[in-house]
Amino acid sequence: LGFVALFIAWLAYNLVNDPTDFFNIFLIGLTQGSVYALIALGYTLVYGILQLINFAHGDVFALTGLFSSTLIVSTFSLDETSSALVIVAGLLATFLIAMTFGAIVNSTIEFVAYRRLRSAPRLAVLITAVGMSFIVQNISLAVFDVNFRSVPSLISSADVLSIGGVHYSWQSLFVVLVTTPVLVLLTWLVRSTRQGKAMRATAQDPEASAMMGINVNRTITFTFVLAGGLAGIGAVLFLVEFNIRYDTGFELGLIAFTAAVLGGIGNLSGAVLGAILIGMVQAFNEGPFLWAPGSDWTRSIVFGILIAILVFRPEGLLGERTPEGA
Amino acid sequence: VARRRDRARASVRTYRAGLVRRIGLHEAAAQWRRLPASVQRFSPALGLLALAATYPFYLSSLPSGNVPIIYSFPSVRSAVTILVFTTMAVGLNVVVGYCGLLDLGYVAFYAIGAYTAGWLASGQFQQVRFHFGSVGVTHSANGIHISIWLVLLLAALLTALGGILIGLPTLRLRGDYLAIVTLGFGEIIPQFVRNADSLHGFDLTHGTFGISPIDSPGFGNTLHDAIGLPASYQQDFDADRLFFWTALAILILTIVCCIRLRDSRLGRAWIAIREDETAAGAMGIPLMRTKTWAYAIGAFFGGAAGAYIASFNAGAFPSQFSFNISVFLLCMVILGGMGSIWGVVIAGAILAWLNVEGLANIGTWLNDNIFPASRQIEVAKYQFGIYGVVIVLMMMFRPIGLIPERRRKREIEEADLAGPLDEPVYEMRGADEPGAGERGSGGKAPRG
Numbered sequence: 001l002g003f004v005a006l007f008i009a010w011l012a013y014n015l016v017n018d019p020t021d022f023f024n025i026f027l028i029g030l031t032q033g034s035v036y037a038l039i040a041l042g043y044t045l046v047y048g049i050l051q052l053i054n055f056a057h058g059d060v061f062a063l064t065g066l067f068s069s070t071l072i073v074s075t076f077s078l079d080e081t082s083s084a085l086v087i088v089a090g091l092l093a094t095f096l097i098a099m100t101f102g103a104i105v106n107s108t109i110e111f112v113a114y115r116r117l118r119s120a121p122r123l124a125v126l127i128t129a130v131g132m133s134f135i136v137q138n139i140s141l142a143v144f145d146v147n148f149r150s151v152p153s154l155i156s157s158a159d160v161l162s163i164g165g166v167h168y169s170w171q172s173l174f175v176v177l178v179t180t181p182v183l184v185l186l187t188w189l190v191r192s193t194r195q196g197k198a199m200r201a202t203a204q205d206p207e208a209s210a211m212m213g214i215n216v217n218r219t220i221t222f223t224f225v226l227a228g229g230l231a232g233i234g235a236v237l238f239l240v241e242f243n244i245r246y247d248t249g250f251e252l253g254l255i256a257f258t259a260a261v262l263g264g265i266g267n268l269s270g271a272v273l274g275a276i277l278i279g280m281v282q283a284f285n286e287g288p289f290l291w292a293p294g295s296d297w298t299r300s301i302v303f304g305i306l307i308a309i310l311v312f313r314p315e316g317l318l319g320e321r322t323p324e325g326a
Numbered sequence: 327v328a329r330r331r332d333r334a335r336a337s338v339r340t341y342r343a344g345l346v347r348r349i350g351l352h353e354a355a356a357q358w359r360r361l362p363a364s365v366q367r368f369s370p371a372l373g374l375l376a377l378a379a380t381y382p383f384y385l386s387s388l389p390s391g392n393v394p395i396i397y398s399f400p401s402v403r404s405a406v407t408i409l410v411f412t413t414m415a416v417g418l419n420v421v422v423g424y425c426g427l428l429d430l431g432y433v434a435f436y437a438i439g440a441y442t443a444g445w446l447a448s449g450q451f452q453q454v455r456f457h458f459g460s461v462g463v464t465h466s467a468n469g470i471h472i473s474i475w476l477v478l479l480l481a482a483l484l485t486a487l488g489g490i491l492i493g494l495p496t497l498r499l500r501g502d503y504l505a506i507v508t509l510g511f512g513e514i515i516p517q518f519v520r521n522a523d524s525l526h527g528f529d530l531t532h533g534t535f536g537i538s539p540i541d542s543p544g545f546g547n548t549l550h551d552a553i554g555l556p557a558s559y560q561q562d563f564d565a566d567r568l569f570f571w572t573a574l575a576i577l578i579l580t581i582v583c584c585i586r587l588r589d590s591r592l593g594r595a596w597i598a599i600r601e602d603e604t605a606a607g608a609m610g611i612p613l614m615r616t617k618t619w620a621y622a623i624g625a626f627f628g629g630a631a632g633a634y635i636a637s638f639n640a641g642a643f644p645s646q647f648s649f650n651i652s653v654f655l656l657c658m659v660i661l662g663g664m665g666s667i668w669g670v671v672i673a674g675a676i677l678a679w680l681n682v683e684g685l686a687n688i689g690t691w692l693n694d695n696i697f698p699a700s701r702q703i704e705v706a707k708y709q710f711g712i713y714g715v716v717i718v719l720m721m722m723f724r725p726i727g728l729i730p731e732r733r734r735k736r737e738i739e740e741a742d743l744a745g746p747l748d749e750p751v752y753e754m755r756g757a758d759e760p761g762a763g764e765r766g767s768g769g770k771a772p773r774g
Contacts, residue, residue: 053502116722123428124721126502127660130430130653131717138711250649254513257506296521303510310507311495 011284024167025283031172031241033279034179038234039256040263040271041186042106042227048203048266049223051122055129056109058253059136060228064102065235065244066140068094069149072239079152091236095178098232106228107221109136115217133250140246150243175237182233183272186226190268199223203266251299255282258306264316273317278302371668378574381405382567398687400679402566408678409573410635415658415674416580416667417627422656423665423731424593425620426600427497428505431512433651435625438488439632440642441519442481444537446472447637474543478576478633485629486622493621497614509649516647531644538641543572560640569638576634577671580627584667587623596620597665650710654681657713660720663727673728677713685709 011022039061046054072078076090113132117125153171190196201209202219210216238244238252259278263270285298309316358366382402400408414436421429444450449469458472472480496507523533531537542560549555559568587593595616598606607613636642658677662669680688689705705712720727 051502053506113718113722120721120725122502123426124725126428126505127656128718128721130656131714131721134653134710134714135718138708138714141711142708254509261506297517300514300517300521303514307496307507307510307514310499310503314499314503 026280027168027172029280029283030276031175031279032283033259033276034175035234035237036252036256036259036279037272037275038179038182038230038237039252040259040275041183041268042231042234043253043257043260044263044265044268044271045199045223045227045230047260049199049220050114050125052114052125053129053257054109054227055126055253056132056136057106057227057231058249058251058256059133059140060102060105060109060249061231061235061238061252062244062246062249063105063136063140064098064228064232065239065248066144066149066246067101068098068232068236069151069239069244070144071097072151073149095233095236098236099229100232102228102230102232102235103225104228105136106231107224110221110224115220133253137246137250140249144246146246148243148245149239151239153240171241174240178233178237182230186230187268189226195219195222255302258302258309261306261316262309264318267316267318270316270318278305281305375578379571382570400683402570404679404682406566406569406573406638407635407682408675409570409577410631410638411655411678411681412658412671412674413573413577413580413631413634414628415655415662415670415678416577416584417624417631418655419624419659419662419665419667419670420584420587420596420627421620421624422659423663423670424588424596424600425617426596426603426664427617427620428502428656429508429621429624430505430649430652430656431508431510431515432624432628432655433647433649434492434508434512434515435485435489435628436632436635436651437515437519437642437644437647438485438625439481439629440636440646441531441537442484442629443474443477443633443636444531444540444642446470446477446480447474447541448537448539450532450537471541474541474633474637477637478630481633482626482630485632486626488629489621489625490618493618494614497617497621509652512649512652516644519642519647520644534644536641536643536645537636538643540636540640540642542640543569543637573634573638576630580630581667581671583627588665588667592616592619600665653710653717654713657717660717661728663730666727666729666731669727669729669731680712681709685712 039058042057042061043054046052046057071094072090076093078087078090109132113128114125117128190199198209198214198219199222201212201214202216206216209219235244255278256275259275260271261274262277263272263274265271281301282298285301382405385399385402388399414432417435418429418432421427421432447470449467449471451470452468454470455466455468456470456472457467458476492508492511496504499507519531520534522530542558544558544560544562545555546558556562556568559565559572562568588597595606595611598609598611599613599616603613654677658674659670661677662671662673676684685705692705
């Protein structure tokens with residue numbers, strides 16, 4: 001708790017010291033966090049239903065990202081000079097295809113690897129997940145080689161608004177504009193649809209839900225499809241701002257997983273909250289502040305947070321106590 | 327199901343017996359059985375040991391280049407690395423195999439061991455000059471130079487301490503949470519050594535360049551002159567052989583320790599925890615202490631192996647310590663059979679060989695003999711994909727490993743006999759899950 005207080009004091013100091021930078025960084029963190037949220041939701045959804053950390057998720061993300069970069073660059077051949085309409089249509093198509101692709105890959109993994117291990121000890125499934133992560137990563141490597149892939153900046157990085165030195169670019173706005181409806185839609189899907197109800201029931205008690213006539217296997221597949229689709233959206237958004245490589249997914253996956261744990265794994269709104277917090281932490285850490293440790297230490301800090309949460313509050317910020325933690 | 331399987335087993339036994347009789351092996355088998363029990367028990371291990379120890383001598387008479395599939399036998403230099411990684415796998419086996427704690431950050435122990443060797447036996451700390459039994463270093467050299475033999479022990483102890491420090495707060499967690507925390511440490515420590523080149527201006531680890539050169543093991547000139555022991559390995563004509571035999575000695579020491587530990591009170595407590603943590607706790611096994619010991623001992627061997635390989639490579643570099651190594655070591659343990667020493671040793675040797683030169687060699691052989699020149703492949707590039715496939719296939723089809731430990735095999739068979747109906751089809755949260763035994767927390771309500 002002392003650390004948290006210290007951190008807040010440090011933030012407050014920076015706010016007073018240099019408000020412009022503070023808000024800029026804040027917005028960067030928000031954007032980063034939205035992308036993380038999409039990946040973190042994938043972890044949380046799967047964990048909620050299978051109590052499995054799907055290590056392969058980050059690599060599915062990377063594979064989808066590489067795939068969509070090919071789509072954008074080669075298939076649709078979009079670049080800065082394309083007209084606005086073409087860009088919008090192309091991106092929309094990319095989103096749809098990337099979602100489908102991610103969903104297919106993710107549910108294939110479930111079907112090939114995890115389904116056979118339903119009754120196996122959880123450690124076995126976890127180890128399998130690590131193995132799958134390596135396999136997917138190497139598929140990316142085999143297909144897309146070791147180079148970084150990027151796409152031309154389709155969304156202009158000009159400012160939407162700029163108040164006294166605080167800039168907010170179209171790119172960032174685009175990320176938030178895509179993420180928000182997706183999150184709303186997801187919430188609706190899980191809260192109000194029949195399938196969502198089945199998911200929640202299965203997460204609570206698979207046996208009882210099977211007795212109630214829920215097709216548990218189909219529900220689990222649906223969860224993986226959903227997670228893969230979210231990873232697809234996240235991958236395209238990530239591409240808009242950064243470049244991607246076969247092993248990008250691993251690190252990003254770990255960060256997103258931390259976010260999911262921070263928010264309370266298995267809890268959807270927790271994952272979003274955690275992701276935005278982690279995005280902030282990363283942005284502030286790498287920001288131009290006094291005593292900011294800098295990007296060399298980002299990973300250490302993120303994992304430090306992960307360890308601290310697991311040790312002191314394994315249920316996360318919004319989660320409930322689980323037996324593994326306690 | 328059980329009856330059918332028993333029948334199948336019986337028929338296999340009959341078939342095997344017939345086969346043995348037909349080729350006249352039963353005479354030899356009867357002879358063999360008449361030997362004292364101790365000879366029967368130890369001779370496979372001793373044979374293996376003899377085969378390994380004399381490897382540098384008969385290597386030169388083995389064919390080299392274009393051997394089918396493996397292309398060539400590992401050089402003595404590669405064999406050292408293979409042995410050291412096998413030692414690490416045996417150490418990891420204590421944590422994962424005996425105690426059932428999934429550790430995805432074993433590379434952290436390797437790193438601590440290697441950097442301890444770097445700190446205590448190199449010119450890293452220019453500010454001080456401290457010599458203690460070091461060999462091959464002039465007396466005016468700056469830095470801390472302690473004899474490598476002592477450094478191995480110190481590194482092991484320090485790493486064990488590190489293991490305890492990591493373990494104390496985290497071992498309360500179970501299963502996948504623990505795996506994640508260890509993974510976190512496995513990521514933090516390499517990043518720390520990569521970045522800690524100016525902690526308030528103090529150069530602790532020399533950043534990405536790593537610490538180099540690290541002193542070599544050896545017995546010093548006095549012993550060299552008196553009884554002919556090598557003065558300094560690196561400067562010796564047969565450096566690789568010396569490193570090889572020392573690595574073999576370390577591996578054997580580790581194996582002996584692990585076997586003795588397994589049969590000790592502590593080892594039985596570990597296995598009890600692996601089988602059923604809640605029951606073990608209820609039987610009065612101090613869970614935290616026992617698990618921390620597993621961590622400390624696993625770390626001990628990891629640290630010693632790390633320090634040794636740092637001395638062998640004459641350097642410790644942060645790029646050596648990636649998450650991949652942790653998974654690679656885990657892969658050895660899984661392939662060999664969790665908890666089975668011999669399985670882990672053999673799987674470790676095979677996988678380490680694949681890693682050091684095997685995959686590249688197999689690739690060369692395939693490219694030379696099978697694939698046409700137009701479609702050459704690079705096997706070594708996909709090595710971790712191959713390990714991934716190995717892990718997944720093992721978990722699906724043979725979770726007990728290649729050479730399973732007897733006790734664990736029985737465990738799994740019993741679980742099988744009980745039939746699928748006895749086990750919950752899905753792991754359930756809440757009431758069914760063994761709760762927080764050691765803390766007695768009441769938070770066991772099913773998630774809502």
